[in-house]
Amino acid sequence: xxxxxxxxxxxxxxxxxxxxxxxxxxxxxxxxxxxxxxxxxxxxxxxxxxxxxxxxxxxxxxxxxxxxxxxxxxxxxxxxxxxxxxxxxxxxxxxxxxxxxxxxxxxxxxxxxxxxxxxxxxxxxxxxxxxxxxxxxxxxxxxxxxxxxxxxxxxxxxxxxxxxxxxxxxxxxxxxxxxxxxxxxxxxxxxxxxxxxxxxxxxxxxxxxxxxxxxxxxxxxxxxxxxxxxxxxxxxxxxxxxxxxxxxxxxxxxxxxxxxxxxxxxxxxxxxxxxxxxxxxxxxxxxxxxxxxxxxxxxxxxxxxxxxxxxxxxxxxxxxxxxxxxxxxxxxxxxxxxxxxxxxxxxxxxxxxxxxxxxxxxxxxxxxxxxxxxxxxxxxxxxxxxxxxxxxxxxxxxxxxxxxxxxxxxxxxxxxxxxxxxxxxxxxxxxxxxxxxxxxxxxxxxxxxxxxxxxxxxxxxxxxxxxxxxxxxxxxxxxxxxxxxxxxxxxxxxxxxxxxxxxxxxxxxxxxxxxxxxxxxxxxxxxxxxxxxxxxxxxxxx
Ligand SMILES: *[C@@H]1O[C@H](CO)[C@@H](O)[C@H](O)[C@H]1NC(C)=O
Ligand SMILES: *[C@@H]1O[C@H](CO)[C@@H](O)[C@H](O)[C@H]1NC(C)=O
Numbered sequence: 314x315x316x317x318x319x320x321x322x323x324x325x326x327x328x329x330x331x332x333x334x335x336x337x338x339x340x341x342x343x344x345x346x347x348x349x350x351x352x353x354x355x356x357x358x359x360x361x362x363x364x365x366x367x368x369x370x371x372x373x374x375x376x377x378x379x380x381x382x383x384x385x386x387x388x389x390x391x392x393x394x395x396x397x398x399x400x401x402x403x404x405x406x407x408x409x410x411x412x413x414x415x416x417x418x419x420x421x422x423x424x425x426x427x428x429x430x431x432x433x434x435x436x437x438x439x440x441x442x443x444x445x446x447x448x449x450x451x452x453x454x455x456x457x458x459x460x461x462x463x464x465x466x467x468x469x470x471x472x473x474x475x476x477x478x479x480x481x482x483x484x485x486x487x488x489x490x491x492x493x494x495x496x497x498x499x500x501x502x503x504x505x506x507x508x509x510x511x512x513x514x515x516x517x518x519x520x521x522x523x524x525x526x527x528x529x530x531x532x533x534x535x536x537x538x539x540x541x542x543x544x545x546x547x548x549x550x551x552x553x554x555x556x557x558x559x560x561x562x563x564x565x566x567x568x569x570x571x572x573x574x575x576x577x578x579x580x581x582x583x584x585x586x587x588x589x590x591x592x593x594x595x596x597x598x599x600x601x602x603x604x605x606x607x608x609x610x611x612x613x614x615x616x617x618x619x620x621x622x623x624x625x626x627x628x629x630x631x632x633x634x635x636x637x638x639x640x641x642x643x644x645x646x647x648x649x650x651x652x653x654x655x656x657x658x659x660x661x662x663x664x665x666x667x668x669x670x671x672x673x674x675x676x677x678x679x680x681x682x683x684x685x686x687x688x689x690x691x692x693x694x695x696x697x698x699x700x701x702x703x704x705x706x707x708x709x710x711x712x713x714x715x716x717x718x719x720x721x722x723x724x725x726x727x728x729x730x731x732x733x734x735x736x737x738x739x740x741x742x743x744x745x746x747x748x749x750x751x752x753x754x755x756x757x758x759x760x761x762x763x764x765x766x767x768x769x770x771x772x773x774x775x776x777x778x779x780x781x782x783x784x785x786x787x788x789x790x791x792x793x794x795x796x797x798x799x800x801x802x803x804x805x806x807x808x809x810x811x812x813x814x815x816x817x818x819x820x821x822x823x824x825x826x827x828x829x830x831x832x833x834x835x836x837x838x839x840x841x842x843x844x845x846x847x848x849x850x851x852x853x854x855x
Pocket of ligand 1 (some may be wrong): 388428429439845
């Protein structure tokens with residue numbers, strides 16, 4: 314095992330290559346190797362055969378179970394007929410924007426070729442997931458659970474569960490992903506999905522078996538593309554312990570809203586007097602009609618099927634949802650990936666350097682529907698933004714093409730970029746004047762959710778911010794005709810996707826990139842491009 318000092322010494326001897334492997338890939342942290350073959354295959358999630366995207370023949374794909382600071386290597390073999398990338402939803406990619414798996418940071422893996430992702434799950438714990446990032450591919454599958462566990466030397470702020478379960482809730486269309494893409498290309502919005510799935514299975518088929526009186530951890534992710542869900546378990550309550558890498562105050566919930574792209578971790582004790590089967594329910598929020606699916610919580614040995622009625626959940630109840638969201642708070646004394654308490658970063662006392670006000674729109678441009686943020690409807694240029702930035706290729710994008718304030722002009726199709734200095738501390742207000750709920754995800758960093766409110770945001774709303782113990786997350790909802798304010802410390806150099814997690818909206822432009830930059834080139838803040846970097850667009854020719 315190399316100690317830091319020895320590693321640095323070797324670096325002097327051997328130069329850059331060793332500096333990379335000696336310090337950044339930290340020889341003492343374990344390596345997890347995966348080889349994933351991505352293929353089409355037939356799946357029948359709503360009981361009718363359809364084309365799915367499988368990883369190693371599985372739908373959903375394999376689970377990654379990592380420990381903080383593990384190095385993860387995933388060799389992705391693309392056997393589809395389309396270019397492919399996987400993004401690691403919520404994995405922060407510290408110093409490795411090259412591995413983020415979106416078209417703004419890397420070239421796609423062409424059909425019939427393979428490419429190996431290599432990154433470290435640095436200083437992170439929590440429940441995450443991964444999915445294909447290009448086009449509408451993810452509606453066909455290719456997604457899976459990505460769990461990052463505490464190192465054994467770090468104590469957990471909750472009792473040890475007996476076992477844990479992954480619960481991936483997704484929505485599903487009875488339409489091939491390429492047809493959905495064509496539909497969007499023609500400017501036609503997508504209808505409501507045809508149904509909801511739990512772990513890729515039709516209603517009633519996902520079974521989670523546990524023993525009476527034992528405690529179980531449920532890692533729940535909404536890996537869907539369109540609808541927020543409410544999650545609940547018949548006859549049982551859930552104790553929330555973590556959201557997207559932050560340990561929460563351990564409040565007890567009868568049901569929980571999980572917006573598109575979000576993850577929550579709960580503990581459930583199998584304390585029911587009757588050792589039988591109970592329904593697990595996921596139903597859509599803010600939709601008409603309501604989509605509902607079920608799974609089964611089975612007490613080991615039970616032969617008694619779950620009995621209706623299903624537990625009732627909220628349907629529209631916007632105020633209920635906002636109120637619940639505010640109860641999700643940070644346990645300031647608990648540790649997460651590191652032994653220092655989460656509350657030691659006093660986000661509420663840091664001066665905001667810049668306020669950015671982002672509004673989403675849905676309107677026609679040249680006769681076709683486009684979604685936009687501050688009138689920029691993002692398009693991915695053939696040269697990934699990160700590569701253009703690194704290799705100094707002009708003309709690919711403009712810094713600050715997205716203005717800090719809405720212009721209320723006709724949307725323009727262009728790469729959307731907001732430029733920041735490394736370590737900027739910014740306030741972002743998402744203002745939603747549409748009648749649908751929005752969901753925004755940020756790569757590279759977690760942000761603190763300062764507040765939610767109805768109607769238009771005004772500076773007076775700052776008095777309502779939670780500046781003490783809100784949770785940092787990577788995905789946040791913005792309610793219909795409402796605002797959400799976030800605070801973020803941009804400590805991770807790179808080119809980070811800020812996107813609508815509602816995938817048809819992202820597909821038609823509701824996304825941008827946050828360029829986090831400083832002029833000091835240092836491997837402490839950003840790794841060089843990996844040796845296996847894929848080239849495309851203008852970089853190929855350079
Ligand atoms: C492709 O896979 C082979 C092994 O199957 C591996 O040796 C090679 O490094 C991979 N290529 C890339 C670019 O990751
Ligand atoms: C907060 O975390 C501490 C561990 O530091 C734990 O003992 C306590 O129960 C947690 N409190 C709540 C309300 O979750």
